[in-house]
Amino acid sequence: xxxxxxxxxxxxxxxxxxxxxxxxxxxxxxxxxxxxxxxxxxxxxxxxxxxxxxxxxxxxxxxxxxxxxxxxxxxxxxxxxxxxxxxxxxxxxxxxxxxxxxxxxxxxxxxxxxxxxxxxxxxxxxxxxxxxxxxxxxxxxxxxxxxxxxxxxxxxxxxxxxxxxxxxxxxxxxxxxxxxxxxxxxxxxxxxxxxxxxxxxxxxxxxxxxxxxxxxxxxxxxxxxxxxxxxxxxxxxxxxxxxxxxxxxxxxxxxxxxxxxxxxxxxxxxxxxxxxxxxxxxxxxxxxxxxxxxxxxxxxxxxxxxxxxxxxxxxxxxxxxxxxxxxxxxxxxxxxxxxxxxxxxxxxxxxxxxxxxxxxxxxxxxxxxxxxxxxxxxxxxxxxx
Amino acid sequence: xxxxxxxxxxxxxxxxxxxxxxxxxxxxxxxxxxxxxxxxxxxxxxxxxxxxxxxxxxxxxxxxxxxxxxxxxxxxxxxxxxxxxxxxxxxxxxxxxxxxxxxxxxxxxxxxxxxxxxxxxxxxxxxxxxxxxxxxxxxxxxxxxxxxxxxxxxxxxxxxxxxxxxxxxxxxxxxxxxxxxxxxxxxxxxxxxxxxxxxxxxxxxxxxxxxxxxxxxxxxxxxxxxxxxxxxxxxxxxxxxxxxxxxxxxxxxxxxxxxxxxxxxxxxxxxxxxxxxxxxxxxxxxxxxxxxxxxxxxxxxxxxxxxxxxxxxxxxxxxxxxxxxxxxxxxxxxxxxxxxxxxxxxxxxxxxxxxxxxxxxxxxxxxxxxxxxxxxxxxxxxxxx
Numbered sequence: 001x002x003x004x005x006x007x008x009x010x011x012x013x014x015x016x017x018x019x020x021x022x023x024x025x026x027x028x029x030x031x032x033x034x035x036x037x038x039x040x041x042x043x044x045x046x047x048x049x050x051x052x053x054x055x056x057x058x059x060x061x062x063x064x065x066x067x068x069x070x071x072x073x074x075x076x077x078x079x080x081x082x083x084x085x086x087x088x089x090x091x092x093x094x095x096x097x098x099x100x101x102x103x104x105x106x107x108x109x110x111x112x113x114x115x116x117x118x119x120x121x122x123x124x125x126x127x128x129x130x131x132x133x134x135x136x137x138x139x140x141x142x143x144x145x146x147x148x149x150x151x152x153x154x155x156x157x158x159x160x161x162x163x164x165x166x167x168x169x170x171x172x173x174x175x176x177x178x179x180x181x182x183x184x185x186x187x188x189x190x191x192x193x194x195x196x197x198x199x200x201x202x203x204x205x206x207x208x209x210x211x212x213x214x215x216x217x218x219x220x221x222x223x224x225x226x227x228x229x230x231x232x233x234x235x236x237x238x239x240x241x242x243x244x245x246x247x248x249x250x251x252x253x254x255x256x257x258x259x260x261x262x263x264x265x266x267x268x269x270x271x272x273x274x275x276x277x278x279x280x281x282x283x284x285x286x287x288x289x290x291x292x293x294x295x296x297x298x299x300x301x302x303x304x305x306x307x308x309x310x311x312x313x314x315x316x317x318x319x320x321x322x323x324x325x326x327x328x329x330x331x332x333x334x335x336x337x338x339x340x341x342x343x344x345x346x347x348x349x350x351x352x353x354x355x356x357x358x359x360x361x362x363x364x365x366x367x368x369x370x371x372x373x374x375x376x377x378x379x380x381x382x383x384x385x
Numbered sequence: 386x387x388x389x390x391x392x393x394x395x396x397x398x399x400x401x402x403x404x405x406x407x408x409x410x411x412x413x414x415x416x417x418x419x420x421x422x423x424x425x426x427x428x429x430x431x432x433x434x435x436x437x438x439x440x441x442x443x444x445x446x447x448x449x450x451x452x453x454x455x456x457x458x459x460x461x462x463x464x465x466x467x468x469x470x471x472x473x474x475x476x477x478x479x480x481x482x483x484x485x486x487x488x489x490x491x492x493x494x495x496x497x498x499x500x501x502x503x504x505x506x507x508x509x510x511x512x513x514x515x516x517x518x519x520x521x522x523x524x525x526x527x528x529x530x531x532x533x534x535x536x537x538x539x540x541x542x543x544x545x546x547x548x549x550x551x552x553x554x555x556x557x558x559x560x561x562x563x564x565x566x567x568x569x570x571x572x573x574x575x576x577x578x579x580x581x582x583x584x585x586x587x588x589x590x591x592x593x594x595x596x597x598x599x600x601x602x603x604x605x606x607x608x609x610x611x612x613x614x615x616x617x618x619x620x621x622x623x624x625x626x627x628x629x630x631x632x633x634x635x636x637x638x639x640x641x642x643x644x645x646x647x648x649x650x651x652x653x654x655x656x657x658x659x660x661x662x663x664x665x666x667x668x669x670x671x672x673x674x675x676x677x678x679x680x681x682x683x684x685x686x687x688x689x690x691x692x693x694x695x696x697x698x699x700x701x702x703x704x705x706x707x708x709x710x711x712x713x714x715x716x717x718x719x720x721x722x723x724x725x726x727x728x729x730x731x732x733x734x735x736x737x738x739x740x741x742x743x744x745x746x747x748x749x750x751x752x753x754x755x756x757x758x759x760x761x762x763x764x765x766x767x768x769x770x
Contacts, residue, residue, distance in 0.1 A: 006425075006426070006427065008427065010419075010420070010423055010425065010427075010428075013419075013420040013422070013423045013428070014418060014419065014420035014423075014625060015418070016415065016418045017414035017415055017418060017629075019415070021414070022411055022414045022415050025410060025411075025414060025629075026407055026410075026411055029402035029406070029407045029410060029594055029595075029633075030401065030402055030404070030407050033399060033400070033401045033402060034395075034398075034399065035395070035398040035399035037398070038395055038398045038399070038706070038708060039694065039697055039698070039701075039708065039709070040391075040395065040697070040701045040706035040707070040708075041391070041701065041706070042391065042393065042395075042706055043395075043398070071457075072456075072457035072461070072596065072624060072627065073624045073625060073627075074624070074625075075612060075614040075615065075623050075624030075625070076457070076612055076624055078614070079611075079612050079613060079614070079623075101614070102613075102614045102615045102616070102623070103613070103614035103615065103623060103624065106613035106614050106615075106616075106623065107613045107614075109613070110613050202625075204625060209414055209627075209629060210414075210625055210626070210627045210628055210629055210630070211457065211596040211597065211627025211629070211630045212596065226464075226611060226612075227460060227461055227464050227611075228464060228487075228488070228491035228492045228494070228495050229460040229463070229464070229486070229487045229488035229491050229492070230460065230487045230488065230491075230711070231487070231491075238460050238464075238487070238488060238491065239457060239458045239459070239460030239461055239488065240399060240458060240459075240460070240587075240589060240595055241595070242457065242458075242594075242595045242596025242630075243595055244402075244410075244594060244595055244596070245595070245596045245627075245630075248414075309424065312424055312425070313424070316424075316425045316426065321423070321425035321426070321427055321428075322425070323423055323424065323425075324424070326615070
């Protein structure tokens with residue numbers, strides 16, 4: 001089909017696991033394979049992997065006094081944060097932004113069906129939340145405010161510190177939950193400095209393994225567990241811990257901490273090169289990703305006159321792998337809720353592609369995309385006209 | 386400390402991952418790393434891994450028409466089976482055996498706190514359930530009957546077919562859930578032949594990876610999801626699937642299917658050699674594991690006059706790793722609920738060790754345990770007297 005090795009520009013959906021993370025997984029599958037709850041040395045060694053990774057998570061998000069609860073991924077972490085907190089406290093009012101990931105939106109909707117009062121926090125055309133508006137809507141009975149740090153479709157970063165400070169000034173009992181799954185690889189996170197109550201991360205978005213994530217919790221924050229059993233993770237999440245995955249998460253986090261400051265500008269430069277190249281070659285392409293204060297690796301663009309999915313498969317035939325938006329099924333049925341939230345027109349929404357870069361992406365890969373894309377768009381415009 | 390490589394006899398807690406399963410995990414971390422929800426070929430390949438593993442699970446448990454929902458492990462599968470089924474149907478009565486794993490007992494208790502009527506199914510001194518007694522207690526409003534196939538502490542197998550048939554004859558709407566986590570590696574499972582509604586399995590108990598399990602569901606059985614989000618797994622369990630873990634599960638299942646019939650008698654012979662050797666050398670040792678109809682790899686024995694935990698650490702110093710019971714914390718606080726259910730005395734409970742063998746266990750390892758154990762028991766009896 002194509003003489004090229006595939007160019008993978010879908011890193012927001014999932015990343016290739018790093019060699020170091022894969023080695024850590026392998027070691028704990030084959031050699032250090034104990035159950036952390038076992039009393040013998042093989043169990044104790046596994047338990048120490050959990051504690052070492054907890055410290056690593058604490059360091060990564062600057063949460064030295066926080067609890068770290070390991071989960072099967074970002075989705076479970078977000079579910080535990082919302083549903084676990086909502087059922088543990090008496091308050092019934094929820095504030096959730098309109099551009100949250102489905103793993104926040106859907107638990108919020110489930111809570112609304114169970115009788116909670118769910119209000120959506122609007123965003124502007126850049127997908128940005130107005131901190132003052134959120135704060136104004138906090139009530140005495142507001143249980144939770146949920147805001148994603150960096151959006152997974154268009155990349156917008158939110159003013160988390162201002163939101164958290166304002167919310168807590170107004171109601172110190174309101175829990176501020178931040179989904180940092182997409183931003184962890186690229187942005188400095190400051191759980192304690194920002195004054196957060198809970199924060200979700202995921203392994204497979206940061207070159208770690210799939211099947212592992214964590215919920216970081218302010219000391220003394222009370223949650224109802226969602227999974228009952230042997231009482232692992234301080235009773236908050238039962239089930240034998242995914243020790244190999246957790247060891248892989250630690251290895252991936254260490255690489256993030258070591259390389260983030262050099263990888264971020266490198267990836268951002270590639271993203272900007274792609275964006276400018278597209279703007280030159282497809283002048284009427286419409287960029288959803290804001291010009292500033294965004295994640296460095298994401299670019300969401302509408303190509304008027306073509307169907308995103310058709311363009312995706314056209315690029316795929318050229319060995320270029322992208323997505324039309326979030327990898328999740330649920331949102332795609334009715335079109336992206338993120339693009340809707342920023343006021344994109346239905347035709348623009350249908351014409352959108354998301355490019356997501358990693359530190360493994362090369363300049364020549366970006367050049368290849370820029371060589372193929374304009375012709376593909378022109379060709380499809382003729383076909384679809 | 387010891388000149389010997391550790392002798393690992395805690396395979397009921399967790400197993401060493403097989404080389405084939407570890408290779409499958411590695412391949413999907415580093416090479417075939419797509420997100421199954423992505424539309425490009427790397428995503429499609431990952432989605433195909435899910436479907437191939439589903440077929441593999443169906444074959445392994447003889448459930449050709451059943452749904453297979455991947456979870457993070459046996460605990461999550463049991464939680465989904467109980468809490469998902471209980472909230473999806475109007476019936477309020479639950480029948481759960483007293484020797485279930487905590488991942489069944491604790492969700493059952495959580496449902497009881499939420500207003501369900503929970504009744505416990507008793508077992509005899511062998512830990513065996515009387516099928517007729519269960520059937521007799523089924524009522525028109527019985528939502529669920531939960532029975533573990535093979536017990537994880539003492540190894541007792543239950544008459545699953547008789548229970549399921551009887552329950553359904555009396556109330557065809559009652560869901561029969563079976564926890565087969567501990568038995569999958571050793572016993573033939575016949576989901577459809579037995580007429581089950583749901584069944585849980587786990588990767589790391591069968592030489593597969595930690596962090597993956599599955600719930601097998603009768604076609605058309607309605608459950609409420611416990612994790613909300615992108616709608617993966619037919620809407621029953623959101624979150625990016627643990628593709629490497631799922632690929633590892635498939636590899637482990639294939640080995641189980643290929644080797645079970647030869648490994649089972651081999652492991653059982655080692656268990657019996659250990660049991661008879663202990664009976665000869667420590668004549669007053671009291672065996673909890675029944676003489677027949679048990680899992681082949683488990684041996685639970687009380688050594689009167691010694692504390693199980695002290696004996697465990699004594700053996701550990703000799704490089705022999707065993708457990709005092711289940712690896713789970715919760716149950717150990719008040720002593721094993723399984724030993725209590727079979728009427729073991731508190732001193733017997735405190736004196737109990739669980740040995741659990743794998744196909745990797747060698748005869749000379751069993752001989753070494755038999756050489757060390759009697760002296761250790763004698764020595765500790767003097768110390769503890």
